[in-house]
Amino acid sequence: MKIVFHKIVSISMALLVLFTTTSFSVGMHFCGDHLMDFSLTGNVEGCMMQPKVSHEMDDCPMMEMKMDCCADVELSVAGQDDLQPTFNQLTFDQQVFLSTFVYAYLQVYESIHQEKITFKDYSPPSLIRDVQILDQTFLI
Secondary structure (H helix, E strand, O other): OHHHHHHHHHHHHHHHHHHHHOOEEEEEEEEOOEEEEEEOOOOOOOOOOOOEOOOOOOOOOEOOOOOOOEEEEEEEEOOOOOOOOOHHHOOHHHHHHHHHHHHHHHHHOOOOOOOOOOOOOOOOOOOOOOHHHHHOOOOO
């Protein structure tokens, strides 16, 4: 049980450090109320149409347009960069307190030695007749 708890705590702490140090940005381009482009890398292309001729309809070229109702939104979350505190930065009193606390905390959860019961998987013999009642011997 102690090993499983230790593994769960280790994995959760590793994920906590990973998520707090990761930084990312999301770029979105809106035209009016409609989301036109979405990017996790932050490079969002606008809705300005480039002059090009469609291959299916040669008689209908698309013209360059710029809309005034467009907006670029960029959401960014910066991760932490200062995650390297060392044991040397603590004062001597803090080091003594921390080491004493860790030692005492680990001693609380020391496993208790249990005897191995070898006959727990075997059932007792079946009772054919009750000898105490048959012989009328009772403990008083």
